[in-house]
Amino acid sequence: MKPPTLFTKRLVLRRWTDCDRTVLARITADPEVMRFRLRTLSRQESDELIDTTERCFDERGFGMWAAERAADGRLIGYIGLEEAGDDMPFRPLVHIGWHLVADVWGHGYATEGAAAVLDYAFEELGLAEVVAHTTARNHRSEGVMRRLGMTHNPRDDFDAPWYPLGHPNRRFVLYRLKKAQWRA
Numbered sequence: 572m573k574p575p576t577l578f579t580k581r582l583v584l585r586r587w588t589d590c591d592r593t594v595l596a597r598i599t600a601d602p603e604v605m606r607f608r609l610r611t612l613s614r615q616e617s618d619e620l621i622d623t624t625e626r627c628f629d630e631r632g633f634g635m636w637a638a639e640r641a642a643d644g645r646l647i648g649y650i651g652l653e654e655a656g657d658d659m660p661f662r663p664l665v666h667i668g669w670h671l672v673a674d675v676w677g678h679g680y681a682t683e684g685a686a687a688v689l690d691y692a693f694e695e696l697g698l699a700e701v702v703a704h705t706t707a708r709n710h711r712s713e714g715v716m717r718r719l720g721m722t723h724n725p726r727d728d729f730d731a732p733w734y735p736l737g738h739p740n741r742r743f744v745l746y747r748l749k750k751a752q753w754r755a
């Protein structure tokens with residue numbers, strides 16, 4: 572399956588090009604953007620993120636789409652789907668995520684792009700359910716989950732094994748969305 576470019580009112584969600592590498596590296600090196608991640612990324616790690624997601628597009632038909640603002644062609648981050656390793660404490664493993672440059676927060680771009688990704692996940696990939704997770708301190712990310720109509724059961728919350736014991740970001744919330752809920 573060839574993953575399509577997804578269009579929304581204000582965004583183009585597309586595959587990555589080499590020209591995106593410098594811009595993404597700047598975004599993933601910004602401590603504000605990465606505040607709720609384990610740490611900022613090096614240039615090499617940021618490049619690997621593109622390489623990994625491009626491989627996933629080829630092999631699985633999904634990945635983190637490069638999010639370009641239609642009005643000016645600016646790369647503002649990424650929005651898409653990822654599959655967690657099966658040692659992770661949640662099911663299903665395919666989860667949706669978003670990551671945008673800080674000066675575009677507060678405009679609804681993450682929710683808008685994620686809605687197109689969910690359409691694709693349910694209608695084209697045929698997934699029955701998609702989850703999303705973030706550290707319980709990341710209220711902006713949780714806000715996107717709520718705006719998408721995802722639901723939260725505290726029994727699903729978990730300690731993220733990729734954070735060391737005692738780290739303030741270790742407690743994660745998990746949100747769910749079933750295909751039938753999305754259609755409704």
Ligand SMILES: CC(C)(COP(=O)(O)OP(=O)(O)OC[C@H]1O[C@@H](n2cnc3c(N)ncnc32)[C@H](O)[C@@H]1OP(=O)(O)O)[C@@H](O)C(=O)NCCC(=O)NCCS
Nearest residue numbers: 604669670671676677678679680681682704705711712715
């Ligand atoms: C998480 C993240 C993507 C959320 O971005 P965001 O801009 O807050 O989310 P949305 O795109 O849904 O925008 C919602 C905000 O835009 C406002 N908004 C303005 N115009 C809007 C529109 N046309 N449609 C919807 N919302 C709109 C909403 O009122 C809301 O404002 P608020 O922040 O004052 O409540 C962003 O904070 C981010 O990239 N953080 C760093 C990376 C990260 O932590 N990623 C998640 C890891 S799990």
